[in-house]
Amino acid sequence: MDHGPGAIAPLFTTCTRCGAEAGYHAGVCVIDGVLHWSVEGGCEACGAGEVGCGRGEVPGHVSAALIAAHGEVVLRAEPLPGTAAARAFKTVREVFGVPLAEVRGRLRALAAEGERGTEPETALPAARLREGGFAVTLEAGEPPSGEKRFATSPGRS
Structure with missing residues (x-):
């Protein structure tokens, strides 16, 4: 495992x-x-x-x-020079499960604002993007406030 x-x-x-x-x-x-x-x-x-x-x-x-x-982690990614557009599109579709019509926008968003989440939530797509021919950076986002975070009941999202 x-x-x-x-x-x-x-x-x-x-x-x-x-x-x-x-x-x-x-x-x-x-x-x-x-x-x-x-x-x-x-x-x-x-x-x-x-x-x-x-x-x-x-x-x-x-x-x-x-x-x-x-704190939050920000994943930013861009296809490496020489990566075929078809491979980049296929990788983004597989990693994020987006339809073909949304891939170009998702590519732009990955390079600009990136994907945000916890370390484990961003590490997994980062590894898959690297395998698909992307240059990937993971950056610490906004630091935690130190305040309690109240949420809905664990049974609900």
Whole structure:
């Protein structure tokens, strides 16, 4: 099993049972080229607890908690000189799952504003883009504020 980058962070929300503040831990990691996420924790006031996990796209509240704790990473990419346009288009379509009509715009956006997310969320497409003939940079985005990040219940995005 090949493990890539991972991160864990606290996630605070309102308990859906009693309304008190509930504390969770949210995590994301890359295993065998797939994003895995998990959330676990609960409410100390009433004892309600939840555990959730999945693969693929990371729910918004999990990503938000990790960004609040660790900061955002910005992935920027451009095809290397000599990379055929067809290969670049194919790579972007495969990595981001966008239709052909949106590839040109996605290429421009990757070079200009980039893709934003957690370290694990950006590391996976960065590796795939490099394999597809792209020059890739990963930069630290805005630093975390240090404030608690309140999110929806872990059962919802």
